[in-house]
Each structure stands twice: as C-alpha cells, then as structure tokens.
Amino acid sequence: MKWDALEEEPCSLARTVAVIGDRWSLLILRECFLRKRRFEAFQASLGITRHLLAERLKKLVRFGVLRRIPYQESPKRYEYILTQKGLDLYPI
Amino acid sequence: MKWDALEEEPCSLARTVAVIGDRWSLLILRECFLRKRRFEAFQASLGITRHLLAERLKKLVRFGVLRRIPYQESPKRYEYILTQKGLDLYPI
C-alpha cells in the first residue's frame, strides 16, 4: 500500500494518519502551537532536514492544516499559520 | 536525526511520535480497539506487510502499549492486547 492510497480511505483515522502519521508532522504542529511560524524557526528547533521540512509544510498546507501567508514582499517571504482545522488537532 | 534518537527526547510528544508516529501503528491500535488481537487478523484487515506488522507489534510491546499473551500451547500462539497505557491512547 502506498502513502497516497491511505488518503482515500473511508476511515477518518486512516486519512488523518495519511496527513500526520509520520516522523515530523506532529512535531511541526507542536512548534506551530508554540507560535513558531517560519521555515528557519522550524528547521532550527526541530533539526529536520530542509528538504523534508519543505515537503511536510507543503503537505500540511495541501490538507488545510496550515496556511501559507506572505509576510513581506521583495523578497517574497512566507510564514505558516494554523487553520481552524489545524487548531482542532490540539488535543492530539 | 534517527528514529531511535526521538525516543530519548525530553518532550513527551516527541517520545509519543517515536512510538506511534508512523504509517501503521495507529491503524494497528485502531484494530485493537475494535477487538482484533491476532497477527492474521491485523494483517488481513490492514493490508500491512507481514514483516512490518511483526516489527510494529514488537515495538508496541516494547513500549508497553500492547502485551503479547499466549492463548494456546502447542503450537505456541500469541495474541496482542492493549495495556492500560494502550487504552490511554484512545482519545488520539
């Protein structure tokens, strides 16, 4: 079974695992709940590789857990904030 | 960072992720909460490979989430049941 197949499962737990069932996603979300918002901040405090961090942030945005927001123009910079869906994950 | 390093983290969330932060562990636990207890039953309903299932069960036992109990002698057969620690994971 592939990761992507899990996203299509009828069970909501399975679909949740498809999004946050990996080594890093929950730790990234922990940092979000601790008010961290930026790529460098996540990377520094978690020790995750930059590649994986970029991948995970994209995925969390794709599934509506985080929102990617520009906080300055030139150069364009983005930060990540929890959506309502993300906030709902707090109990976990 | 290696998986095993995560087990040593001070943060309880990090240590929890070290145990159940993978593709399968939570799904295995879901089956446990649905009263499944045996290797073949887990394998059939999850579609996990036998190898990984064996690994995950070992890990869950090692961390005290499941207990491995013999349910018959000759041939020796074991089943897996939730410990109190495992039951505590229900909210997740």
Place this chain on the structure above:
DNA sequence: CTTTTATAGTTCTATTTTAGAACTGTCAAC
C-alpha cells in the same frame, strides 16, 4: 561597487525504511 547576511527554499547522493512476495516451523484435521 563588492561582500556579507538573512530567509526560504531546491538539488544531489548515500543510507534507511518499506513493499511485496516467498519461505519456515508447528501442530491439527482430513
């Protein structure tokens, strides 16, 4: 100017993990 610094990524190769299928050992039933 030219160099340095900050930020948010992307790219690359090597290592680790996972998938998928086949195989093992023990016993009971046919």
Place this chain on the structure above:
DNA sequence: GTTGACAGTTCTAAAATAGAACTATAAAAG
C-alpha cells in the same frame, strides 16, 4: 501423508529520509 491454519522470518526492489551543498532575492555593511 497431504493440506491448511497461524505466527512469524527472509529476501530483493522500490520508496522515503538524512545530510550537505547549492540557488534566488534583496537588504545591510564596508
């Protein structure tokens, strides 16, 4: 004496992750 159930183990190929280096944009420093 062959088949089937059960709980794993072993093997190779494919996929994901680690770790380091590189890119792009622009402001600040010298």
